[in-house]
Amino acid sequence: MSEVAPKVYGWCPGALRPMMSGDGLVVRIRAPLGRLSSDQAQAVADLSQSYGNGLLDVSARANLQMRGVSERDHPALIAALQDLGLVDTDAAAEVRRNVLVTPFWSQGDKTHALAQQLSDALVTATDLNLPGKFGFAVDTGPAPVLRNTAADIRIERTADSLVLLADGAKSGLPVTTETAVEEALNLARWFLDQGGAPDGRGRMKPLIARRTPPSAHVANLSSPAERPTLGQTATGQLVGLEFGQIPATSFADLATRGALRLTPWRALLVEDASNLAPLPGLILDATDPRLRVSVCTGAPGCRQALSSTRQLARDLAPHVPAQSTLHLSGCAKGCAHPASAPLTLTATAADTFNLIRNGKASDHPAQTHLSAAQLRASPDILTKGS
Ligand code: SF4
Structure with a gap:
């Protein structure tokens, strides 16, 4: 187990009820039906640059997240988001309206x-x-x-x-x-x-x-489909975001090509678009190794993080075998991938990680005290002995 027990909040931030983090407020936007028109998306990109850190995240529940918002700017940001029709009028309604929609x-x-x-x-x-x-x-x-x-x-x-x-x-x-x-x-x-x-x-x-479900629940279910891959769909082009994050400038550029639908797969569906050009933070190739890596915000953005995470994730991604996945976590809470993963690196101190095989971020490590420098120099540590 990792040395430090992470704090469990038991609630998710919203726009009206944001959470304070290491770099300011986290403001999570529950876009109605998971869709932003081109105009809404471009306006949100502007707001991210005016009030946030200029980056936008898409969460595992297909919400759009702005970070780095100051408490002083929060009311003005909310007023702007309400004008765009992207935020409810009260926090209780925002909590209830938690509806994830297939983007197709x-x-x-x-x-x-x-x-x-x-x-x-x-x-x-x-x-x-x-x-x-x-x-x-x-x-x-x-x-x-x-x-x-x-x-x-x-x-x-x-x-x-x-x-x-x-x-x-x-x-x-x-x-x-x-x-x-x-x-x-x-x-x-x-x-x-x-x-x-x-x-x-x-x-x-x-x-x-x-407890069993109510007695009338007797209908058979359909078999689930495979997870959709990046590329062309009947509804538009599905594009990936590096670790679920995209610069606001790229988000605005993308919105000139169509309305944006948010997905829970660290991807956006650009309505009616095809042949999209590369942009910073965008992944167009379904075989890109960054798609095999889950990574959380890490330090300094998260107050609980014991180390920075994203650059190490970027550096290690090409070394993750094609059939495997890596979860890189800033602490044992494992926000980016709460389930088990073939490979997990959990920070235990600045630039120091435990390696867990086939487990969660909080599980017993196969190796401890691996430095980021060591991992960069010998990325085969990840696969040796697996
Ligand atoms: S897993 Fe990452 S984002 Fe979650 S609390 Fe730990 S450091 Fe923060």
Whole structure:
């Protein structure tokens, strides 16, 4: 185990309820339906340069994140984001409207309509006091693409209908476009009634592990699709972001080519675009080794970080074998990849890491006290003895 136990907050920052970090406030924008029009995206890029650190992150729940915002500038930033229609009017509505949408929808189709209805219903459901991390997924493309993304209540499609699913359950409730949203809110109320969130914290999956879902949840589920790869799709071009981050200038340039849809895969879908040109921070090649590396903010941006992380991730990426992945974590909390990874480097002090094989950032290390210089000089340390 690493020497220092990380602090667990149990809530995620929003725009109206930002979190203070090592480099200022973290402001997370829940763009409605995960989409920014070209004008919205260019305006957000400007705001990132005026009020933030000039970089934008896309989170594992497809939210857009600005860092380095001062407390003094926060009200002006929020007013600007509200003018753009990107922020709710109150923090409680912002917490409830936690809806992840498959990016492969078309204007006016079933997915678009369901996501809009669900978002609207959650904003007005003031009786629903859900935990801050509790979220919904509208994943109604031909096959589910969001199964590996955290969500507590999912709407998916089967061969002949829609199905509502409690995360972790093996079967779901058959629903229609007319009933799906109401039943999703009913399932959220069931979660609360069953004691899923004692002390205001909790997730659906652990509840389902202790308790079977409601008896009407008998419909079979579809098999999930493979994770989408970068490149051309029917909806536009899917482009990667280096470690989930992009300079605001590149974000603005990209937005001149189309509206941007946020995805949970450290990628953006540029609507109706093709043959996009390279930009700083952008990954166009699906075989780029940086796609095999997950890395958190690290020092100095995160107060809990024991070391900087990103440059080492950049330097080690070409040495991660094609079939493997590396998780580089600034502390044992493992924010960038909470699950197990073939290779994990967890910082234990400045430029000093533990190497964990087939485990999480907090698991028992195979090697300790590896310096960043040592790893750069002999990156085969990662694979030797594996
Ligand atoms: S894992 Fe990284 S981002 Fe998360 S708390 Fe630790 S240092 Fe900070």
